[in-house]
Amino acid sequence: MNLPSFLYGTAWKENATERLTRMAIAEGFRGIDTANQRKHYFEAGVGAAVLDAIESRAVSRDDLFLQTKFTYADSQDERISFDPRAPYATQVQQSFGSSLHHLGVDTIDSYVLHGPSRRRGLGDADREVWRAMEALHTAKKTRHLGVSNAGLDQLDELWNFAAVKPAFVQNRCYARTGWDRDVRAFCRLHGIVYQGFSLLTANLRELQRPAFQSIVARSGKTPAQIVFRFAMQVGMLPLTGTTSRAHMREDLASAAFTLSDEDVRIIDNL
Numbered sequence: 001m002n003l004p005s006f007l008y009g010t011a012w013k014e015n016a017t018e019r020l021t022r023m024a025i026a027e028g029f030r031g032i033d034t035a036n037q038r039k040h041y042f043e044a045g046v047g048a049a050v051l052d053a054i055e056s057r058a059v060s061r062d063d064l065f066l067q068t069k070f071t072y073a074d075s076q077d078e079r080i081s082f083d084p085r086a087p088y089a090t091q092v093q094q095s096f097g098s099s100l101h102h103l104g105v106d107t108i109d110s111y112v113l114h115g116p117s118r119r120r121g122l123g124d125a126d127r128e129v130w131r132a133m134e135a136l137h138t139a140k141k142t143r144h145l146g147v148s149n150a151g152l153d154q155l156d157e158l159w160n161f162a163a164v165k166p167a168f169v170q171n172r173c174y175a176r177t178g179w180d181r182d183v184r185a186f187c188r189l190h191g192i193v194y195q196g197f198s199l200l201t202a203n204l205r206e207l208q209r210p211a212f213q214s215i216v217a218r219s220g221k222t223p224a225q226i227v228f229r230f231a232m233q234v235g236m237l238p239l240t241g242t243t244s245r246a247h248m249r250e251d252l253a254s255a256a257f258t259l260s261d262e263d264v265r266i267i268d269n270l
Contacts, residue, residue, distance in 0.1 A: 006228070006237075006255070009033045010034045012040055017042040030059070032046060032050070035069035043103065046102070051104045067109060070111070100141075107140065108142040116150060120154075133164075137164045149170075150171065168193050175206040175207075178268065195238075207223055225251065225253065226263075229255075229259055
């Protein structure tokens with residue numbers, strides 16, 4: 001699987017989405033994460049930036065890893081892209097078609113279930129949705145499938161149910177749970193790529209601890225760079241949603257240095 005080392009997350013950017021996505025591509029991001037959920041994402045803005053980058057020959061379509069999501073109706077606002085009264089398979093087809101239109105592409109690199117329908121285990125809706133997503137994969141409309149905001153029990157159930165196994169798990173990643181240690185272990189066991197988001201904002205208290213601050217001081221790197229480099233070294237594909245050009249450059253530079261095994265151990269146990 002040819003993957004970028006970093007994903008640029010486009011949530012909560014509203015009318016700045018196009019400008020910021022264009023900036024991220026210009027600064028070197030080749031992985032773009034979005035969702036067909038107008039409540040929190042402006043997928044069409046991502047598409048406009050992608051089209052601009054391709055038409056200006058800054059990148060080709062093959063250079064980009066585009067990931068979007070199917071989001072259930074109860075997590076949408078009134079700007080919904082499918083008929084919520086339709087069968088789940090139809091909802092997936094309509095949402096996916098809308099995503100292709102928004103993004104201006106013929107295929108998606110990764111299509112993600114934006115969270116199971118309930119907190120524990122999988123519901124019938126999740127099974128219907130996953131089968132519809134598998135049909136898109138079989139039709140070569142998406143290269144990979146994934147799931148977001150999923151617990152270990154849900155991943156285990158999905159893995160045993162799925163004909164097309166999830167290639168990605170995308171979770172909010174908390175230091176207080178060992179950086180989602182159990183889910184990451186499941187992903188390693190099954191060859192799934194773990195995508196970690198909110199690596200900074202979910203861990204503000206932990207990143208103030210003296211042990212972490214000591215690593216920052218010794219390294220001469222920014223706290224964000226240390227966190228993202230740690231994530232890479234433990235096998236995560238990190239997301240950043242920064243709106244700063246300088247921070248985009250700094251975040252991408254996380255790939256250019258290495259933390260010691262001891263520093264990784266310290267951060268892993270914050």
